Amino acid sequence: MALSKAPQPTVVESMRPSDLDAVMEIERVSFRSPWSRQVFLEEQGRDWARIDVLRDSSTGRVFAFANYWLVCDEIHILNLATHPRHRRCGHASRLIAHIVDYARREVCRTVTLEARRSNSAALRVYRRFAFRAIGVRPNYYAEDQEDAIVMALDLG
Secondary structure, rough: OOOOOOOOOOOEEEEEEHHHHHHHHHHHHHHOOOOHHHHHHHHHOOOOOEEEEEEEEEOOOOOOOOOOEEEEEEEEEEEEEOOOOHOOOOHHHHHHHHHHHHHOOOOEEEEEEEEOOOOOOHHHHHOOOOEEEEEEEEEOOOOEEEEEEEEEEEEE
């Protein structure tokens, strides 16, 4: 049975403790070196860290998540992922828009992130939001020595 790609009513909100299993599953199927449960628990305990989820408002199912830090006047996106069964539905864009809106409310100057050089889908979506490449971190991803493209969105 194919999953429907029809838009679903969704909401972005802070991750609840009951969302951790869903976030861990998205993490596991999305990244070559997924973060551990402990890392997510540590992130939840940091005053400067946020983990937001995109959930179906009727079922409560989590489709995507973003982990980002507010440090002084900058937002740094550490992790953003959509479950593979729900990709290409605009969920990542919805989370990015949410983060950019949050950054503006917090009067941030910039939003930064690193993305794998080979992750053309992610690079494309970030460019649609006017992120620009500002550098390269050689061999940033330890498991395969892939470079990271450092991107920034200037907010004024």
